[in-house]
Amino acid sequence: MAKVLVVTSGKGGVGKTTSTAALGAALAKTGQKVAVIDFDVGLRNLDLVMGAERRVVFDLVNVVQGVAKLSQALIRDKRLDTLWLLPASQTRDKDALTEEGIAGIIKEMRPNYDWVICDSPAGIERGATLAMRFADIAVIVTNPEVSSVRDSDRIIGLLDSKTEKAEKGQRVEKHVLITRYDPQRAARGEMLNIEDVLEILSTPLLGIIPESEEVLRASNIGSPVTLSNPTSSPARAYLDAARRLKGDDVPMHIPTDRKGLFDKLFGRRAA
Amino acid sequence: MSWLDLFRRRGSAPVARERLQILLSHERAAARGEPDLLAKLREEILAVITKHVTVDHEKVEVSMDRGATVSTLEINVEIPNPSGLLLAGI
Secondary structure, eight states, X not given: OOEEEEEEOSSSSSXXXXXXXXXXXXXXXXXXXXXXXXXXXXXXXXXXXXXXXXXXXXXXXXXXXTSSOHHHHOEEOXXXXXXXXXXXXXXXXXXXXXXXXXXHHHHHHGGGOSEEEEEOOSSSSHHHHHHHHXXXXXXXXXXXSHHHHHHHHHXXXXXXXXXXXXXXXXXXXXXXXXXXXXXXXXHTTSSOOHHHHHHHHTOOEEEEEEOOHHHHHHHHXXXXXXXXXXXXXXXXXXXXXXXXXXXXXOOOOOOOOOOXXXXXXXXXXXX | OOGGGGGSOOOSHHHHHHHHHHHHHHHHXXXXXXXXXXXXXXXXXXXXXXXXXXXXXXXXXXXXXXXXXXXXXXXXXXXXXXXXXXXXXX
């Protein structure tokens, strides 16, 4: 029976799609059966970040409207045979998703996967509320920056009130994933540090993803960073976070890329 | 503080942290459905003033500066001169 996980944030551009792809691939690498669903109807991008943009035939809205079967819309990853993608549609109709439709899809997927990961759109409109609606676990992606932390706080409030679990008097298990973290700037007092963010949000930490060039490189080539360069610092941070999701006890630390003297003198190799 | 700090700009993270803590404590109260204190104050104060003075409702500014331990309420009422003034000393 799958665990339904929502990757959410409120604010846009903090790394929801990057994190969905990286965590999905990291879990699938361990042999778990994983489906990632793009809820950003009208602005789909998970397909592009995962390198499946030319293989989209049917999408989430087609399945909700009964135009296609779930099995027809799911795209199997070319690198990992336990990873599947359900793309969003590019329709401009913001009412294309219905709660009943999504409930049906999640219900159909639960018995067939270990993880169903819902990539939420930014904002607090229908796409975002439906992405979190049936979640068991939430990963709140937060940058160490005031507007992102404020929006995360708002999203935490919605997870505690507007989800199916909350309405039944249960709790969605919540985790903060801090992305684009720069330990040096935080040490100099130029960036909110981990303790500040966690204290303000009073939510446990899933992982710390350091700011890295590898994240842009991964999206450039259409591969989750945990597959494109598994030894890079963001990939190691995501792989650790995925293990924590599975219940492993992994000590928290911030991976770094060791640079040799040559790198320091001449900059990083061209990616 | 080392002498080096004299040449270094103080980090802005503590300011961010404090601003967030104050803002979120108020936003969380609002989300719990506690009434908008500022709107209520504005309405009631205005009612008291208009009992005695004619004021333009557009020319009333109510603002609150929220601090961690103390908040200040600032009320600016523009009163037309001299005909509207019924009460001296406001």
